[in-house]
Amino acid sequence: MAKALPKPKCKKCEEKCGKGKTSPEVLAQLEAGYEKLVDSDSPSMLKRFLTKEIFDKLKYKKTSFGSTLLDCIQSGLENLDSGIGVYAADPECYQVFSPLFDPIIEEYHHVKATDKQPASDWGNAATFGNLDPKGEFVISTRVRCCRTIKGYPFNPCMTEENYKDIESQMQAALKDLPGDLAGTYNPLTGMSKEVQQKLIDDHYLFKEGDRFLQSANACRFWPTGRGIFFNQAKTFLMWICEEDHLRIMCMQPGGNVGETFKRLIAAVAEVQKKVTFVTSERFGFLTFCPTNLGTTIRASVHIKVPKLSRDMDKFKELAGKFNLQIRGTGGEHSDSPDGVYDLSNKRRLGLTEYQCLKEMYEGITEIIKAEKGAK
Structure with a gap:
């Protein structure tokens, strides 16, 4: 049986999400979680789209709110039966972690990378x-x-x-x-x-x-x-x-x-x-x-x-x-x-x-x- 991941201590939240480098503790959890995900038969979009190349590119990044890749994918790492497996930890995540979010959004919503959301129209x-x-x-x-x-x-x-x-x-x-x-x-x-x-x-x-x-x-x-x-x-x-x-x-x-x-x-x-x-x-x-x-x-x-x-x-x-x-x-x-x-x-x-x-x-x-x- 796969070993459960340790819960994040979320120290940055106690510090009101200050900027800085991804901590060694968070990096260790990311590495362990990613290994668990790769070795699983998870049907999630997270597994399909989080390639090793993208993982290595994003694991060191942080938003101005202090959100890390772990904050976005921890649910999918813990629940391997997830359908999506990804949440945005703050609004900036859609840009900072776009190599992961973009293909998931494009497939789920049937939109193209060049598409823009139309202006609001509530109609009659x-x-x-x-x-x-x-x-x-x-x-x-x-x-x-x-x-x-x-x-x-x-x-x-x-x-x-x-x-x-x-x-x-x-x-x-x-x-x-x-x-x-x-x-x-x-x-x-x-x-x-x-x-x-x-x-x-x-x-x-x-x-x-x-x-x-x-x-x-x-x-x-x-x-x-x-x-x-x-x-x-x-x-x-x-x-x-x-x-x-x-x-x-x-x-x-x-x-x-x-x-x-x-x-x-x-x-x-x-x-x-x-x-x-x-x-x-x-x-x-x-x-x-x-x-x-x-x-x-x-x-x-x-x-x-x-x-x-x-x-x-x-x-x-x-x-x-x-x-x-x-x-x-x-x-x-x-x-x-x-x-x-x-x-x-x-x-x-x-x-x-x-x-x-x-x-x-x-x-x-x-x-x-x-x-x-x-x-």
């Missing part, structure tokens, strides 16, 4: 109607986007003070939202286990990260700086310092995509009046996970497809045809034994916000047709 939400007016298949609809606040790293390099600062900024920004966006901020610190579990069970609140996020150092200082904002109807929510600095989302029962999307457009417009976000000409909005770049839009439904899901290989093939991603309703890496799945647009980079919604809307329409016709 009224274009989208109700996917399932009779309520036979779609249980709920959710549309979310991620945002990074300028001046801060991502989780692996964030200090406890960083988490508190972001939480404080967002409490102020969310204080006077208009109309049906108005609500309350609820910090995880001090929240009872019973209240937390009820919010989790109702699919409103996030849980502490899974093993992939734990290994990426995405759950340090938990639950400091983490929390959830929601309006009275719980149709507009914001997660503070979960995977990303912000996850802004709108959700409601049933399949009315247009209503849900319209509310998100209004929410994002209000928040960005008060907070500056990090963007890139090539990758759009920069996020912790490279799968969430571009618009960062994830439009999803919880949908009952008991017939299609009897043959998961065929179901995945069909979903892939429409650029849809299948997850369990408990989130990524979860199962759905009851035939209810979370289906969402897979592509977020190289498209506008409107195009992301259109791809999801048309794909789910075809999935419903297929479920109706399945025997």
Whole structure:
């Protein structure tokens, strides 16, 4: 059995990620981890794209936040069954460690090295109607986007003070939202286990990260700086310092995509009046996970497809045809034994916000047709 890698002590985080050379300790962990990766049968993109030449080129590099290659790949080194295996430790990582990130992003998002992210275009939400007016298949609809606040790293390099600062900024920004966006901020610190579990069970609140996020150092200082904002109807929510600095989302029962999307457009417009976000000409909005770049839009439904899901290989093939991603309703890496799945647009980079919604809307329409016709 492969020996587990020692956990990084992350001294640089205690020193607020000061600049400097990669430490001997980190280099030793990188060398040990890379040897373990090469000797494994890992299916991850990390293994395919982190060649010895690229590894040797990047292992000494650091961003101005102090992030090293280890901060970006430690989850993939620890979890050899990862699909991607790479996270950005701060926004600069996409440039500093580009020989690794670029080919992963290009393959995952089906973009070319010369492509640039189109300008934001939310389009007309009224274009989208109700996917399932009779309520036979779609249980709920959710549309979310991620945002990074300028001046801060991502989780692996964030200090406890960083988490508190972001939480404080967002409490102020969310204080006077208009109309049906108005609500309350609820910090995880001090929240009872019973209240937390009820919010989790109702699919409103996030849980502490899974093993992939734990290994990426995405759950340090938990639950400091983490929390959830929601309006009275719980149709507009914001997660503070979960995977990303912000996850802004709108959700409601049933399949009315247009209503849900319209509310998100209004929410994002209000928040960005008060907070500056990090963007890139090539990758759009920069996020912790490279799968969430571009618009960062994830439009999803919880949908009952008991017939299609009897043959998961065929179901995945069909979903892939429409650029849809299948997850369990408990989130990524979860199962759905009851035939209810979370289906969402897979592509977020190289498209506008409107195009992301259109791809999801048309794909789910075809999935419903297929479920109706399945025997």
